[in-house]
Amino acid sequence: MPxxxxxxxxxxxxxxxxxxxxxxxxxxxxxxxxFELDVADDLDDDTLxxxxxxxxANPVIEDWVVTRVARDGVSS
Amino acid sequence: MRIGVVTFPGSLDDRDAARAVRRAGAEAVPLWxxxxxxxxxDAVVVPGGFSYGDYLRAGxxxxxxxxxxxxxxxxxxxxxxxxxxxxxxxxxxxxxxxxALVRNAGLHFVxxxxxxxxESASTAWTCDLTEGEExxxxxxxxxxxxxxxxxxxERLAGDGRIVFxxxxxxxxxxxxDIAGISSADGRVVGxxxxxxxxxxxxxxxxxDGLALFTSVLRAAASVA
Numbered sequence: 001m002p003x004x005x006x007x008x009x010x011x012x013x014x015x016x017x018x019x020x021x022x023x024x025x026x027x028x029x030x031x032x033x034x035f036e037l038d039v040a041d042d043l044d045d046d047t048l049x050x051x052x053x054x055x056x057a058n059p060v061i062e063d064w065v066v067t068r069v070a071r072d073g074v075s076s
Numbered sequence: 077m078r079i080g081v082v083t084f085p086g087s088l089d090d091r092d093a094a095r096a097v098r099r100a101g102a103e104a105v106p107l108w109x110x111x112x113x114x115x116x117x118d119a120v121v122v123p124g125g126f127s128y129g130d131y132l133r134a135g136x137x138x139x140x141x142x143x144x145x146x147x148x149x150x151x152x153x154x155x156x157x158x159x160x161x162x163x164x165x166x167x168x169x170x171x172x173x174x175x176a177l178v179r180n181a182g183l184h185f186v187x188x189x190x191x192x193x194x195e196s197a198s199t200a201w202t203c204d205l206t207e208g209e210e211x212x213x214x215x216x217x218x219x220x221x222x223x224x225x226x227x228x229x230e231r232l233a234g235d236g237r238i239v240f241x242x243x244x245x246x247x248x249x250x251x252x253d254i255a256g257i258s259s260a261d262g263r264v265v266g267x268x269x270x271x272x273x274x275x276x277x278x279x280x281x282x283x284d285g286l287a288l289f290t291s292v293l294r295a296a297a298s299v300a
Contacts, residue, residue, distance in 0.1 A: 002178075005225075006178065006223060007181060007221075007223075007249065009179055009180070009181055009182070009183050009249075010179060010183065013183060055132070055136070055140070056132070058133055058136065058169065058176055060168075060174075060175060060176040060223075060224070060225075061176045061178055061223060
């Protein structure tokens with residue numbers, strides 16, 4: 001996700017579209033990215049965080065979280 | 077002097093960059109993204125375009141291309157590097173310059189002749205220019221908004237590392253009107269506008285951009 005202090009014009013455009021649809025109550029929209037990696041069960045969390053921090057996200061402008069989810073969609 | 081011009085899949089401006097290098101009086105050496113050596117060049121230009129389709133983020137994948145590992149190593153030894161547009165994005169992603177370039181504030185791709193002010197003439201790529209001088213060069217980018225945290229911006233301004241600022245209207249919402257910055261030693265410079273498209277009044281809005289390429293020749297001569 002773009003860091004809170006980074007202007008997100010794409011999110012603002014979505015917020016504008018929502019108000020044009022007549023939807024009230026949405027104060028702000030931030031647009032980010034979501035990656036799904038199919039990994040071996042024994043791939044450790046440190047490696048996943050390195051993948052996220054070194055390549056998938058740019059820490060200068062983006063915050064990121066890693067969530068490990070089982071194939072059936074249950075978090076572990 | 078031999079100046080390398082890197083071509084990635086999706087580079088667009090490598091040919092104009094090579095032409096600018098030749099016009100300045102140097103030999104242009106083509107470098108390929110998958111190469112593992114710099115062919116003994118004295119300086120490198122990382123040109124504009126959409127390297128690897130700009131997938132992931134602009135410049136992100138190019139920043140870890142084999143040729144960029146070599147560029148990063150050579151920068152540590154003081155080799156001058158100029159990043160233009162996508163090249164600037166690549167240098168930021170590679171950690172050679174601080175900050176990042178993100179989507180233009182207005183979301184529109186901006187393509188126009190842009191006036192710039194030279195803020196620093198003490199870099200390897202601007203020593204043929206004068207501080208306060210104004211240049212007219214094309215700007216063509218959708219992700220040209222320079223951002224950095226407050227401490228970085230303060231450091232860049234305090235150390236004289238803001239090299240170019242946009243004049244007239246800020247085209248993309250860049251912080252502090254920043255169009256280009258340099259490394260601490262002034263050997264690495266990145267800018268969003270395209271000096272390589274402004275080396276000849278026949279094909280560009282001016283010949284103002286040529287001075288960046290002649291500068292590095294002078295910088296190299298003064299070191300040697």
